[in-house]
Amino acid sequence: MKPTLPAKLLHALAPWRNAPAWHIAFSGGLDSTVLLHLLANSESIPPLSAVHVHHGLQAAADAWPSHCQSICDHLGVPLRIMRVQVQAGASLEGAAREARYQAFTEVMGAGAVMLTAQHREDQAETLLFRLLRGAGVRGLTAMPVHRPLAGGHLVRPLLHVSRGELEAYAMAHQLQWIADPSNTDTQFSRNYLRHRVFPRLTERWPQAVSRLARSAEHLNEAQGLLDELARIDLQAADQPSPFPWLPLPSLALACLRELSDARQRNALRHWLSPLTRLPDSDHWVGWQSLRDARHDAQPLWRLADGQLHRCGERIWWLPSSWSEFSDTAVSWPDAQHPLSLPGNGLLRIVGKAPAGPFEVRYRQGGETLDVPGRGRRDLKRLLNESGVPGFVRGRLPLLYQGERLLGVPTLAGLRVAPSEGWQLHWVPQTCDQGLS
Template sequence: MDQSTIDLPSRLLRNLKPWLDAANWRIAFSGGLDSTVLLHLLATLAKSESLPALSAIHVHHGLQAVADAWPAHCQAVCDALGISLQIVHVTVQQGASLERAARDARYAAFTSATRINDVLMTGQHRDDQAETLLFRLLRGAGVRGLSGMPAQRALGQGSLVRPLLDISRAELEAYARDHDLRWVEDPSNQNRQFSRNYLRHQVMPLLTGRWPQAHASTARSAAHLREAQGLLDELAQIDLAQASLPGEFEWSGLPSLDFAAIAGLSDARQRNALSHWLEPLTRLPDTDHWSGWVDLRDAGNDAAPVWRLADGELHRSAGRLWWLNGHWLRTPVVSGDWHETSLALRLPDNGRVMFSGQTPAGPLQIRYRQGGEVMHLADRGHRDLKRLLNERAVPAFVRGRLPLLFRGEELLAVANLPGLDSNALEGWRLHWQPSDEDQGLR
């Protein structure tokens, strides 16, 4: 038995040390070589070490007839090891990339299964890491992409962990032979129409034939790039700290940044800071589409520029950058009369409004700006609503959503705007909570 094979359990345990206090360890078990070895290693360690509860999850994609036998194989392996198995059937959406669609369906199942303080482990190894870096290099990825697969990241309410990233496929194969393990072979892994399979079967053998340490060296480069990405993330946090100071319209609940603080950075630091800020909010654009940021940044001061991204829009207004998605991109619908003014009024696609203090006499109605509205102010007489909104530098995208309180044709109040949202003599104020849902995270 090879010494590296003997050392595998201790190396795995060392890699998993930060998660020994997790509630559960769940293995993503495809039935293939990598996950079979990972499952066997953990089941063996559990006999001598105090580990969290072990279980496995098998995702059945239903993409090929041969795969119909895999759940039974996985069940037999788990039964022999005394590990419970959850089998999840998913539907893969047809599209341009079957690989990506299957991966999305698989990880959606993993996310649903991962609870608070759970760890879900996958079996990617060092060779996979090398192939990932090369694949992304050929697609023109930046530092973040070239840093490869992270050893751990958030997943659902817990964490995704890849504890085999410093272990080669050859070592896993040797362990499987030494322990007489059996696994399934996915026929699609031989299909060289898939880019990763082409790299694995056509390109990597040529590289390792000339440079035997190619897998190890490439994986090491990915580690260096992860460190570089970490430094870029730290720089982004420094640059975003000043830009993230609260602005005047924090009640909107929208993610926002001070525009001048971002625009004052070098071009590279602008892209770095914005990438860091946008990453949890939307799929990031490729290099060619960053021209949208330049157009937004360089637009005139009287403009209201918009940069449309995959999962929402970046707006520049009132001296800030604003991230809008979901209901903020839909036109709100008037809900009708407000009869029970002692209760909050829910507005379709626009949160809710409520009074503090006394409530004005009715009948009352919430409407939205159409243009031409006039409001009477005790100290200024009748004033155009447009002018009043301009004076307060209300962002353009907020103006069409601001709840306006009417009694008949009389505009009584504009929610949330000091001086316009209340009647001091009657002792009431109109409050607007723009959304009951979480803003931002996709």
Template sequence: MSLESRLLDILSPWCNAPAWRVAFSGGLDSTVLLHLLARLNRQHALPPLTAIHIHHGLQPVADAWPEHCQAFCAQLRVPLQVVRVEVPPGASIEQAARRARYGALATGLGEGEVVVTAQHRDDQAETLLFRLLRGAGVRGLAAMPTSRALGRGQLVRPLLSVSRAELEHYAREHELSWVEDPSNRDTAYARNFLRHDVWPVLTQQWPQAAQSLARSAMHMAEAQQLLGELAMQDLAPASTPAPFAWLALPSLSLAPLLQLSDARQRNALRHWLAPLTRLPDTDHWAGWRSLREAADDAMPLWRLADGELRRAEGRLWWLSGDWLTEPVALPPFAGTTPVVLPGNGAVHWSGELPGGALRLAYRRGGERIHLSGRGRRDLKRLLNESNIPAFVRNRLPLLYQGEELLAVGNLPQWRPEAAGTGELIWHAPDWR
């Protein structure tokens, strides 16, 4: 089967997408991919084709690449978008550049659109070897999937079964030109060291190493799929609704998870956490044991890369975004008009507004509220009785009439007579 036919066959599930966008660096791999897709686009009824070049600005020679990419795209009659990104300094320039690149690709994708990248079989084999040396688990050893969600669309890698040698042959046959990134020769980078110093030795002894390692990655992907199916089965009993509909945080019931073996607990949590945060390494899973085994009154938490997992009221709760910072001073109360609370969502009054001077506040301790038929009650005790998670309590907006506590956000059952039939509605902050 020709390279064009193989490519078309792999991309067939996305032939009805609104658009295909090729991640075009100007290097050999993406040059061949763009050339192939431009030819296919002229021969078949395929989605509109455009190219996107991410300019990292990490080296002076890269300033000439957008011009080269523009000339090549003009020759193919494919529109090109050049996006410049800032790569923050850090321990790993490779990783920071990758995050910036994929972040830009995700931002530019419309609903249902597909971004097509040019990673090939040799890249897949290198990825597996690299992750094996880092001690990755099954998820990591599955290497790069053919497709995955990205932003509002999909990322597709249609060349994972194609060798670099095949791409080079195609490029020579069609007299294509491409740019060479000088940093690709720098063996101070781990991947370049594997590619230039380790890989030639491996292939000298095992000529089919790339094909074999890519096949192993496929086996790992299948194993990961099975682990995912097991995780979904194990998570089903734990995925019960939280007791407070207004608290729209990802959460799980803890008791069903505790009935599983340690390995199945970790597998289920990896699956659940994957869309929420970068997953922890093996050593960091000690945080899960500490969270799981802490005393109920310890308010345990497990800090992860992009947020934290809390245990409260028999559930696990995922917190990120504004939930990781303390809310700041409250603005003046605006009655029935929603008031944005800095770092803490928004609040408004529903119903007939009580008279008198009204103001918002947060808990400081010692608050009491007068309940009809129950007298003055301590707010802390009421919150304990209601099973409000501890990490929420200091965020609940309080409405005062003068010095009298009149209402607690989203808890109309504690409504003094002075509040009438109205309610203080709190729109809790987004966790994303």
């Protein structure tokens, strides 16, 4: 006996039955209306609420919040209506989706679940759409059943349910839903596939939708194996940095070089995916140029959300926000207390601080520094000796008293004489403060 739609849904949601809250992304359309009705009539589930995102992209949408409110009131489900601004861009669909998911993150609590109502036909459309765009294995996994979202989980419990099943349920329970007029506009790629392509496919191959959805499952399994291989390869490359005070993701290059080109790309995709949008296959030549540059070069590879730098035999990820700091001099009248540097972390003196006042400046070139036992030395040469990555040198806070460079942060080979009784320590801005 085939399981009923309520039984299918609760089986799919079993792993999240102990979540502190379930939120439904409620557009008011057929799919989310069925999902809301199913859960509102379920027992022993976490506290349930709905979220309606109003994009303001068409006049008809102004009536949708009141419709959604009426449905939720009837079912006894709290509703939060969120109005968003959709940024203009090349893809209106993509911009609306980004605004919608940003709104979802605002309602999520730790461990909470956001439920969306995509079904099997949506999955098949996603796979074909991405295939036509030349996506790789990761893209062809289409929509995952679940993924992390803002400290909780985004879950799609209806991916194995057909649109026909949802329609039958809605008709049997006399549900009312919104028919979005934009869903028939074939200038949008997904609508074109839905209304022009899939009818022809299913006319010739009636099982096309279910088979495409099954292919997405196979590709998802293949991607899981690639991720497992990437984690194995990254274990060797994830060696401790020689600069533990520098809170940036980095990898040892030598270990990556031992891999085939395909395994290098696989490992880097896995490592970079939480950090930036990944490039298409045509742009991976940037990785080869960075990897194969001369040992004394300091090449970089520009990506969507930051840069990958190579310094010696190590690669470093620098998010776009790394360059967002002020290199203006900052006065430090009382060195007994730590100094917060705009966009550049915290500076403090460990030990008995010398009498101030001081000023913190950044490198201009030509600086010299007294080094115990070595006399006065050029700062650039000292930094070269200690191997400090080039991209961090412009951010090093330099302690001045008048026009005299009194100290730089404690680095290998750049320590104040023990007789001085103090050391300058710099805690750079961490990834949690916006570097990720």
